[in-house]
Amino acid sequence: MxxxxxxxxxxxxxxxxxxxxxxxxxxxxxxxxxxxxxxxxxxxxxxxxxxxxQALGTNLLFVRPGAASQGGVFGGLGSASTLTLDDAYALVDTVYVPSVSAVAPELRATGQVVAGGKNTRTQIIGVTPEYQFVRNVPVASGQFITWGHIENTSQVVVLGSRVSSTLFGFRDPVGQSVRINGRLFTIIGVLKSMGGGAQGLFDDQVLVPITTTYYRLASQRTSQGGVTVQTVNVQVRSADDMDNAVQEIATALRLRHRITGDDDFNVSSQEETIxxxxxxxxxxxxxxxxxxxxxxxxxxxxxxxxxxxxxxxxxxxxxxxxxxxxxxxxxxxxxxxxxxxxxxxxxxxxxxxxxxxxxxxxxxxxxxxxxxxxxxxxxxxxxxxxxxxxxxxxxxxxxxxxxxxxxxxxxxxx
Amino acid sequence: MGKVEVPALQGVSRIIKEGEMLAIMGPSGSGKSTLMNIIGCLDVPTSGRYSLAGEEVGRLGDDRLAEIRNRKIGFVFQTYNLLHRLTALGNVELPLLYGNGHNGRRRALEALERVGLGHRAHHRPAELSGGEQQRVGIARALVKNPSILLADEPTGNLDSRSSYEIIAILQRLNQKEGLTVIIVTHEADIDEQVREPRQATSVGAAKEQGR
Structure with missing residues (x-):
């Protein structure tokens, strides 16, 4: 047929x-x-x-404590088990790490934010002033955290837009106070609303000076003194320098931590995350x-x-x-x-x-x-x-x- | 259906010549259908031989049997067995689908004209009378120019007038075109009708001694 x-x-x-x-x-x-x-x-x-x-920017690297192959932060005996604020700023060095243009370390904690009769449980991110442009978080009103706040361990806070509206409605909360885990913080600014996507996470978070998180809010401290950080956001000069930057950061940190064996940190890029x-x-x-x-x-x-x-x-x-x-x-x-x-x-x-x-x-x-x-x-x-x-x-x-x-x-x- | 063997057609032996017209008669259960199926290559004998145009059919496989049915046998059934979805023409075309048929439509139309139904080509079976349906059946059997036209009780469902017409058509095909026609029937008068015109020649009825 x-x-x-x-x-x-x-x-x-x-x-x-x-x-x-x-x-x-x-x-x-x-x-x-x-x-x-x-x-x-x-x-x-x-x-x-x-x-x-991708909207976060592609020339961003993240340095985190812990070897890439293992989940825990406990590295080899005798070596530094965590990243510190000093480690982070050691990465801004035109000689050893020329590909890096800025770093923005962060340390996170969770806490209850209370204002008047209202409260909300949020992520509290301890940051430095660079965080604003490295992670691109514009302020809608008030100001961002300054170096003065970092040095004085000031109890100041920048609210994410949704945190602000939850606690204060449509009123501008700048200048008012909130209690975070029982401590009194002055509100110095409110972030712009970011909408959906990964950047939108900032709407539900609050930012405080990194030293304040470490000394006032976080529970664990490093044995070596100095402020611990969870993530160092590293801004690389250009997208072409990404591979170089990863190498430079690794070398610099290995020197600082006197590492001969396995690394106690890992560097990942936006691309890897994607x-x-x-x-x-x-x-x-x-x-x-x-x-x-x-x-x-x-x-x-x-x-x-x-x-x-x-x-x-x-x-x-x-x-x-x-x-x-x-x-x-x-x-x-x-x-x-x-x-x-x-x-x-x-x-x-x-x-x-x-x-x-x-x-x-x-x-x-x-x-x-x-x-x-x-x-x-x-x-x-x-x-x-x-x-x-x-x-x-x-x-x-x-x-x-x-x-x-x-x-x-x-x-x-x- | 048990597995009990029932011997049928024991001792039946007959040579049918080309151009012969004969009626196979016998009471029901005598084995007419079995003989018919074997002649029509629908079935093969368990033992014994049947050869068609010099070819031993008993040893052939299903596909080869289908080919022979397609090329050498034209079936006419008691219940017409037309496909109701198809027009008369479509039904006549059916055998042409299985095989390398060219000009299918033209050949099918010619076959319909041979049975005098050219004007009914586009009617469906339901729109035709019993006699007309059976003529479509005959046209379908003719369309491949078979060696044998095998009619199983072709008038069993028809009134006497249509019956007469059908038998007349079969006779004409036999006499004018030399087609070998084998009719299975239990109606004695058809036997008479078949016997009458060519009495003196080779026409005869194979009375079976089945069982």
Whole structure:
């Protein structure tokens, strides 16, 4: 049989039972549309996350205590187990670390911020003045932390925008006081609202001088004296100097810590963070796709079911065709083509529906976050291929049963 | 269906010549259908031989049998066995789909004209009378120019007038075109009808001694 004849015969058979065929088709349509839209949502999330991290600036490095290979901060015996403020500022050295333009160490603590009758639990980040431009956190009103505050261990605080609105509503809180873990702090500034994305985290945090965090709020101190830091944000002169900067920072810190064996710190870049996150979010995308695939599977079972019914109903037709000289292969082909046509047709319609759905969802607000979807043609192609394979897979058994029928018995079937 | 072996067609031996027209008669259960299935290459004998145009059919595989059915045998059934979704023309085209058929549409139309149904080509079986449906069945059997036309109780579902027409068509095909026609029937008058015009020649009924 020529391919055209096969196609025409299949279409004719499916057309004979329009309602049944379209319901079966619907199963696949829903499955494919679910796969497409859920995967576009996943991709959208992935893109949002990546974009928000890229917004932080790409020429940023992070130095953290602890070896890259181990999680704990306890390095080798006798070596410094943590990074200190002095380590951080040792990285601003035109001789040893010429690629670095600025550093902004930070030390985090959590605490209860209380103002009047209201309170909120937030992250308290101990920072230095450089933090403002290294991490790009503009102040909406008031001022940022100064070196004077650092030296005096001043109890001053810059509030994130949402912390400010939680505690003070729309009033400007600059000049007022709050209690953080029971200590009285004067508010010197409020950060600009950053909206969604990674930068938006600052909305829910408060900034204090790093020395204040260390002496007044944090619980652990280093054995060697000096202020401990958790992360040193390092601004590199240009994106081209990233590799050099990593080398220079490592050399400088190894010298300072007198390290001969394993490092007690690690340097990571924005790119690495993005890569790690992409890996994680890829899992999310695949997971979403897998969940949606279940409905595709159910659709496939629907095809098999309907094909089995169809084979039984058309036993006589199969007998007639066989008497007219149809070989096993011809009958097999006829039923497989019907199943594949169902699943491919459903797949095509599903791709369109999925495309429409993901377009509709794009830009919608969901729980305060703007929803972004990313439809991509590779997902569409994948979904089409998968649906064709499903048609083949679930069509093959019924078709085989049809092909195997004995012509005489099939002709006698009522 | 038990596994008990029922011997059928024991001791039946017959040579059917090209251009012959004969009726196979016998009461139901006598093995007419079994013989029919074997002649039509739908089934192969468990033992014994059946050769068609010099070819031993009993040893052939399914696909080869399908090929022979397609090229050498034309079936006409008691219940017509037309596909209801297809038009008369579509039904006649059916055997042409399986095999290398060129000009399918034209050949199918010609076959319909040979049974006098050219004007009904685009009607579906449901829109045709029983006699007309059976003529579509005959056209379908003719379309590949088979060596044998095999009719299984072709008039079993028809009134006497249509029956007469159908038999007349079969006779005409046999006499004018030299087609070998084998009819299975239990109606004695068809036997008479078949016997009558070519009494003196080779036409005869193979009375079976089945069982």
């Amino acid at each position: 020529s391919p055209l004849t096969v196609l025409r015969t299949a279409l004719l058979s499916l057309g004979a039972n329009k309602l049944r065929s379209s319901l079966t088709l619907l199963g696949i349509v829903i499955g494919v549309a679910a796969v497409i839209s859920l995967m576009s949502i996943g991709r959208g999330v992935q893109r949002t996350i990546t974009a928000s991290i 890569e790690t996150l992409e890996k994680t979010t890829n899992t999310l995308v695949v997971f979403l796709g897998a969940i949606a695939s279940i409905s595709l599977l159910v659709g496939g079972i629907g095809i098999m079911n309907i094909m089995l019914v169809s084979v039984t109903e058309r036993t006589r037709e199969i007998g007639i065709r066989k008497a007219m000289g149809a070989k096993r292969r011809d009958i097999l082909l006829q039923f497989i083509s019907e199943a594949t046509l169902l699943s491919l047709g459903g797949g095509g319609a599903g791709v369109l529906l999925g495309l429409v759905l993901s377009r509709l969802m794009n830009g919608r607000s969901l729980g305060g976050q703007t929803f972004q979807t990313a439809f991509s043609s590779d997902i569409a192609v994948l979904a089409l291929v998968v649906s064709a394979v499903i048609g083949l897979f679930f069509g093959i058994y019924p078709a085989f049963r049809a092909a195997r029928l004995h012509p005489i018995e099939a002709l006698r079937y009522e």
